[in-house]
Amino acid sequence: MTRVPHEVDALVLGAGPAGAATATWLAEAGHRVVLIDRARFPRDKACAEYMSPETLRWLDRLGVLGDLDRAPGVPIRGTTVVGPYGSRLTGRFSQAHPTPFRPTGLSITRRILDHRLVQRARAAGVDVREETAATDLLFRGRAVSGALVRGPSGGAKRIEARLTVGADGLRSMVARVVGKRRYGRPRRLAFVAHMSGVRDLAPGAEMHVGHAGYAGLNPVGDELANVALVVPRAKARLVRGQVREFFFHQLAKFPGLRGRLDPAGLAREVLVTGPFSAWSTRVIADGVVMVGDAADFFDPFTGEGICTALRGAWLASQTAGAALSRPSLVRAADLKPYARARGRAFRGKWMVERLIGHGMIVPRLFDRAVDRIGRRPPMADTMIGVTGDFVPPRAVLNPWYLTRMVI
Ligand SMILES: Cc1cc2nc3c(=O)[nH]c(=O)nc-3n(C[C@H](O)[C@H](O)[C@H](O)COP(=O)(O)OP(=O)(O)OC[C@H]3O[C@@H](n4cnc5c(N)ncnc54)[C@H](O)[C@@H]3O)c2cc1C
Structure with a gap:
């Protein structure tokens, strides 16, 4: 086995939930970690900015939940879904089986959440470098051996590492270079804002599904609501530089939001992201592993990307931590347990996400399913538990449940 003088054990690219958590757990296992x-x-x-009780369980495992509980945020009881023809279901975390870690989830801004996670990584001994972008991967033969980075002063620098972690999100450079990236359907874009003065806000998330897209609403603390609009990419072509106008024009089409949003209450500029439905067919290779959205992200409707990022980070850090205890560059063969564990952990959820994501394309069918589930509160609670990651997907992926969704 070749020994190479690597600068650090692990170089983590991207300090969102996936990267910050992976870096923290690797540092706690005694490895030298740089997080950029x-x-x-x-x-x-x-x-x-909505998290189920299961996400909170992962944040607790990471040791940041107490801190987040003291920060401005709103405990969330569950989710209400309003169908394209007005049908409605409300799922309550506390009524689902098995019972969640807590009866409530939490909505809190990513400004607060992600900052706390970065502080947590620093406290664990991670060398955190902000305003530092990875511009390319470094290779030794065919193995990834670090990254070329550009810091705040603008100069390019090589950081050599025995393991490089691609946690650089939806538009991941790592996934593009080594992940054999694939893109699927539906292709949607999201527009997200913070607003004050939203009328009739309840301590729960609302999802309003329309004929072309959907909108989400939930309180995030400090008298603000998070307002998210998701539309097919083809429709987003109508934006023509008028993001704000497009955003409010589209939101006005949802009957359940009419009269509740005043454009004057816009508290943060509308952020645009997407398209989604992107995944890496290869999440491990010699010297590199991918976590969070860099590994896969289907659609925001079922939320829970933060939970997936944290759980994936845990799985990756367990496998990578063991591999790093040997003194050489980490090989793909060493990382296989992670790839297998991901499949076991997420396969059922991937199926549920696609069931919902594709179901929305047929508004009549989707509305009928919302109506049938909504008339049977235990079914609604189960669905919210499954999308909230604490009820096993088989609780909805079975003939009994699927039949009752349509009859
Ligand atoms: C519209 C929308 C709504 C959503 N709503 C929810 C929700 O309510 N609840 C939920 O749980 N999930 C939600 N998600 C999903 C969630 O946002 C993601 O799944 C989660 O953020 C993934 O975490 P991550 O760490 O993989 O990526 P990110 O959070 O995207 O973090 C990636 C980090 O990498 C950095 N980065 C990128 N490229 C580079 C580079 N080249 N060099 C250095 N740094 C780089 C970025 O600056 C960023 O900080 C939503 C997603 C969308 C799009």
Whole structure:
């Protein structure tokens, strides 16, 4: 086995939930870790900012939940979904089986959440470098051996590492270079804002599904609501530089939002992101592993990307931590347990996400399913538990449940 003088054990690219958590757990296992992000924290992120009780369980495992509980945020009881023809279901976390870690989830801004996670990584001994972008990967033969980065002063620098972690999100450079990236359907874009003065806000998330896209609404603390609009990419072509006008024009089409949003209450510029439905067919290779959105992200409707990022970070850090205890560059063969564990952990959820994401394309069918589930509160609670990651997907992926969704 060749020994190479690597500068660090692990170089983590991207300090969102996936990267910050992976870096923290690797550092706690005694490894020398550098974590870089092109942003300076706190920073905004286009996200509906809603977390289920299961996400809170992972944040607790990471040791940041107490801190977040003291920060401005709103405990969330569950989710209400309004169908394209007015049908409605409300799922309550506390009524689902098995019972969640807590009866409530939490909505909190990504400015606060992601900043706390970066602080947590620093406290664990991670060398965190902000305003530092990875511009390319370094290779030794065919193995990734670090990255070329550009810091705040503008100079390019090589950081050599025995393991490089691609946690650089939806538009991941790492996934593009080594992940054999694939893109699927539906292709949607999201527009996300913070607004004050939203009328009739309840302590829960709302999802309003329309004929072309959907809108989410939930309180995030400090008298603000997160307002997210998701539309097909073809429709987003109508934006023509008028993002704000497009945003409010589209939102006005949802009957359940009419009269509740005043454009004058816009508290943060509308952030645009997408398209989604992107995944890496290869999440491990010699010297590199991908976590979070860099590994896969389907659609924001079922939320929970933060939970997936944290759980994936845990799985990756367990496998990578063991591999790093040997003194050489980490090989793909060493990382296989992670790839297998991801499949086991997420396969059922991937199926549920696609069931919902594709179901929305047929508004009558989707509305009928919302109506049938909504008439049977235990079914609604189960669905919210499955999308909230604490009820196993088989609780909805079975003939009994699927039949009752349509009859
Ligand atoms: C519209 C929308 C709504 C959503 N709503 C929810 C929700 O309510 N709840 C939920 O749980 N999930 C939600 N998600 C999903 C969630 O936002 C993501 O799944 C989650 O952020 C993934 O975490 P991550 O760490 O993989 O990526 P990110 O959070 O995207 O972090 C990636 C980091 O990498 C950095 N980066 C990127 N490229 C480079 C580079 N070249 N060099 C250095 N740094 C780089 C970025 O600056 C960023 O900080 C939503 C997503 C969208 C798009």
